[in-house]
Amino acid sequence: MTRSKANSKKQHGIDFKKIRRKVGRKLPPPKNTTNTEIKSKAIVLPEQSVAAEKAGLAVNKKGLTLKELLQQTSHHNPKVRREALMGIKDLFTRHPAEQKSHRYVTVEKLRERIGDDDKVVRKSLYDLFKIVILPCCKEDNQELVVSLLMPYIFNAMTHFSVDVRMMAFDFLDLILEFYPPSFSPSYAEKIFLNYEDILRRNQYYLQDKGKLKAALSGLVRCLSLLPWNKAQTDLPNKDDTGRRVLFAYDDEMSMNSNGFSNIVKSLKDLVPPLMNIFLEFIPLIHSMESLEGKSFACMTSILHSIDLIVRSITHGSDKKSEYPSSQGGPDVADVTISSALLKKLFPRFPLNPTDHLSARDCGRLLDLNMVIAKIFFELNEWMCLPPHLLERFLEFLENALLGKFFWTTQSAKAVWEEEHLVLLLPFIPKIVSRGVGDWTSRLLQAFTLTFRESKPGSLLKACVSAIEDVLTYMEGMHSTGTSNPQYIVLQEALRAWTGDLPRLLIQLGNNHPACSQALVRLLHRIGQHAWNPALVCMYNNMQQSLQDFYCTYQEGGPICFGPFLRLPRESQVLALCSIYYFSHLDLPILKSLVYCCLSDDIDSYVLFWIIDVLQLAYERGCIEIADYLSFFITLAARFKVSPEFGSPGFKGDPLCQTLKSMTDKIYSCIQQMGDKAIVLRLIERLIIDQISQKPSLDNRCSLLRMVVSVDSKPTLLSEQSIATLGHHLSEYLIDVVQCVPEDDGQRTPSFQFSFRCYYTVPCFLMLDRCHELTNLVLKKLGSVIYDSSVLLKSDKCSQDVRNCLNKVNAVTSALSLLHGDPQIRRIMSLYKKNIDNVIEQVISLQIVTLMHSKADCLLHAIPYLVKLIDLSGLKSVFVCLVLYLWDEAISSGEISMKIEEQDIMKRALHQLNILRDNFKS
Incomplete structure (x- = not known):
């Protein structure tokens, strides 16, 4: 039985009205909802500001201090720890003094992060240590920094995480990079x-x-x-x-x-x-x-x-x-x-x-x-x-x-x-020393090829070091006998290596001083340990090829210096020591060395070292005495000095001082050569020829000192040499008084006598040993005055007259210089006739000059005339005439004077008045 429709509708009655709402609209709150919103106003307390608490403290760009940042490095959040490390880096970059003051505290706190679980934190810490912290602590107490870090590094090496362990080795490598000795x-x-x-x-x-x-x-x-x-x-x-x-x-x-x-x-x-x-x-x-x-x-x-x-x-x-x-x-x-x-x-x-x-x-x-x-x-x-x-x-x-x-x-x-x-390469000498049959010859041939073709660098130096090791091994074999076939093979290889040394030295030049020094050291080692005739002959054969290393020249042609002069001093000394071990030094190598000595680039230390090495070689009998003396004469005659004579810096010029020191050394070497008479016969003609070419005053002085060192009293010089020296010594004395300034009385402890005496002593010694030479010098001085008088009598320009008078003044000064030495004065008294002749020539010259109205040119001659009259005591009609003419010329104002010459003139007139009074009496 079915239910009726009416009952069905009644049963489905509407209890709540359904509200339809549009999609997207916000639902209103329930009616029984409690409002929990709280509204408040801010409380401002200026005295409690955080900025006021940080006043004067170093902060990073976010305003955080070092203390705050170090605290944040222990934060549980990895992001905070990373930002703290970046903040420390920024702070130290902005304030380096802050890092310097708190470096150890910073290291002590940051070391805790070496074993951090976060990879980015560890990497940031690594960069912070590498870029900022460790470079700052590099010059400080390294042991303290290492002792702070190493326990935490070792702890991280045993971490359960492989990544942490690997990063610990990175930190260790960083420590090794900055603090290896600690x-x-x-x-x-x-x-x-x-x-x-x-x-x-x-x-x-x-x-x-x-x-x-x-x-x-x-x-x-x-x-x-x-x-x-x-x-x-x-x-x-x-x-x-x-x-x-x-x-x-x-x-x-x-x-x-x-x-x-x-x-x-x-x-x-x-x-x-x-x-x-x-x-x-x-x-x-x-x-x-x-x-x-x-x-x-x-x-x-x-x-x-x-x-x-x-x-x-x-x-x-x-x-x-x-x-x-x-x-x-x-x-x-x-x-x-x-x-x-x-x-x-x-x-x-x-x-x-x-x-x-x-x-x-x-x-x-x-x-x-x-x-x-x-x-x-x-x-x-x-x-x-x-x-x-x-x-x-x-x-x-x-x-x-x-x-x-x-x-x-x-x-x-x-x-x-x-x-x-x-x-x-270092293993080759060791392998060869053990003996490996046929491999010995094969390896040595291959090594020789590498040595010849090696470029400048570590390979060439390694080859040189290997050759030195082979030499050491060969020395041991030589002590036990050289009949071993292996020794013969090694000797042939050594011959090939030695033959390549000069070529390599020249090829390297001065562009690779380290390699050149290694080769020179090897050359010295070979010469030092040439223990049998075969090796000695092999070493001597290098002399001709080694000449280009020092200097190449052609007679009358250009001089090309090798790399020797441009090498460091240590390499130069080793190269010179290598020369000592040649059995005989030929003339070409000596010429190369003397050209090096005469170079403008030679160092004085190296110059003296060359002389010392050659002296030792001469004592060994490796140099002919004639070649050795020729080396000294060339060195003394051609060594260049730079200053103008008479300049203010003349006394302290380094080249002049070097020449003086070199002359002293040559003087000492010649003294040790044996019979002086024989040495003098060998050098006499050569030195006179060099003096005749009129080199500089310093060079002539050095040559004269060489002659004096082997001459004796009475002199051993030949008549021809005495005649030639008589002409050149007079010119030498004139140059001394013209070029070398007189002693100013302020002598330094290094000078025991006048500076001018250095140049005159060799001349005085020669005059003392040979009176005939003194006579020739005085005659030559008189002829100089006569030639000047003849020139003045002719019509010449005023400049020529002044030059002649300057020469006359130099002659009178030279005579005064000779007269100042007691021993020379005694000798000059034997030739008073020559001195009187010189004085009469000067007085005659004065008269001629006054007669030609050239009295102004004679102004500077007055002091020298006074000196001559005072020295000779000459009283004649010439004196009266000269005094009368001078008095008239001065009274009439015929002689024109400059302001700076007035003092000289006053002193000269005073001397003239004294002489006039003496003459009248």
Whole structure:
């Protein structure tokens, strides 16, 4: 039975009215909602402002102080910690003094973030230390900074997160970069233990080669800073930092301590994990189309680390006899080193490239092979390695020396040799010294080719160092006899190397002073250790080719100086010492040396060193006495002095002082030559010829001093020499009084007599030893006056008259100078007739000049006339006539005077009046 519709409608009645609302409109709040809105006004308290509290404090751009920023570095939010580190960087950049004042407090607080869980925080902290903090603390107490940081770095190295551990090694590498000398052996042991632990996770790092590369780079830095590795650091991109010491303790002290044995143990434990990682990379070389950069960098760092470890262990083995308590040595390393290298690394040598690798990748593999070869030869010096392996590595070494590898360009080859081939050159002398059969000759020939073709740089210096080591080995062989065939092979190689030295020195010039010094040092070493006739002959044969190194010349042609004069002083001294070891010094090499001495670029120290070396060579009998004396005469006659004579700086001119000192040295050398009479006969004619060419006054003085040094009283000079000297000594005295200023009475302690006396003493000694020479000098002075008188009688211009009178005045001054010496005065009294003749010539000249109304030109002659009359005591009609004429000329005003000449005239008139009174009496 169905229900009715009416009942159905009644049942569905409407209880609530439904409100239809449009979409998007906000619903009104319920009617029973409580309004919780609170309105308030701000309370302003100026006295409590934060800005007022920070007044005078350094803040960053956000207004935060260093204290606030350091507190925020411990915030639980990583973003706040990052912003705090950036704020500290900004604050220190704005206020460097703030960083200087609070650097240690800052380091003490920031070190807590070394093991931070957030990667960005650690990176920001690393940049802050690298760019701002550590450079500021570099000159401060480094040990304090290191002691603050190292515990937290070691703590981060044991963190459960691998990323934190890897970042800890980055912080360690940063410390090593800025403070390498501040570490102790205890740090090293912990460092290497942590490296060992981290390297054993090789599977993880093969997936992230960037982290492995960073870790290995840090390991290489640590190993290279070990004290026994510091002197031989050979990283491809080494710098000054890489050469500094990891530990601030003495090498021998470290060897004698327990720390060394613990370090060596840690180093040996590093080899297996390093070797395992390297073997993991080898399959990748053949599977990849190209050798990926990070993989190559990792493999290179691994090999460098192994090389440094092997060197460290061999260093400990070398010291084993000195320190028996030290552990290590071949017996222990047989287990670790041999198993890892002999069984895993060396059998795979060389790493041959596949067809799909490019030329660049082949070059990278060659670089790896070079480091492997270096490890092998380093180990071969310490323990005997299998012959079949030695054969393989020797063949590789020969090919490397001969340049048989493929190169895209010659420049690429040169760069490779400078960076890699130089690593193997030090092993050649050691390999040769052990004797390797036919390989000795083959390696020496290949090495000779490399030496001849090497460009200036580290390769050439390495070649020179290897040759020096061969010389040392040959010295030991010579003491036991030279019948060994190996010695003959080495001697032939040495002959070839020695023959190339002069050519290389000339080619280098002064553009590469370090390489030139290495070659000169080798040249000196060869000359010093030429211990048998064959080597002596070989060394002497270099003399002709070595001449161009000093100077080349042609008779009457130009002089071309070699690189010798432009090298540093140390290289010049070594080159001169090399000359000492020639069995005989020929005249051409002596001429080259004397031209160097006469050069404007010669250093006085080098000049005197040349004389000393030649003196030693002469004493050994290596120089002919005639050649040696000719060297001295040329040096004394042609050495250039710069000043104008009579100038204010004449006394202190350095070139004049150098010539004087050089003359003293020559004087001393000649005194030691033996019989003076023989020496005088050898140099007499040469010196007279040089004086006749009228060189400068200083040069003539030096030549006269040479004659005086070997002459005696009475003189040993020949009549011809005396006649020639009589003419030139008079001119020499005139030049002395004209050019050299008189002593001003202010003598320095270095001058025991007048400055002018330096030039006159040699002349006085010669006049004292030969009275005939005095007579000739006086006659020549009189002839000078006569010639001037004849010239004045002719019609000449006023300037010619003045020049003649100046010469007359010089003659009178020279006579006065001679008269001032008591010994010469006594000798001059024997030739009074000549002196009277000179005075009469002067008086006659005065009369002629007055008669021709040229009295103004005679103004400066009055003092000299007075001196002559006073010296001779001459009283004659000439005196009366001259006094009368002068009195008339002065009274009538015929003589015109300048203002500055009035004092001279007054003094002269006073002297004339005195003479007139004496004459009347």
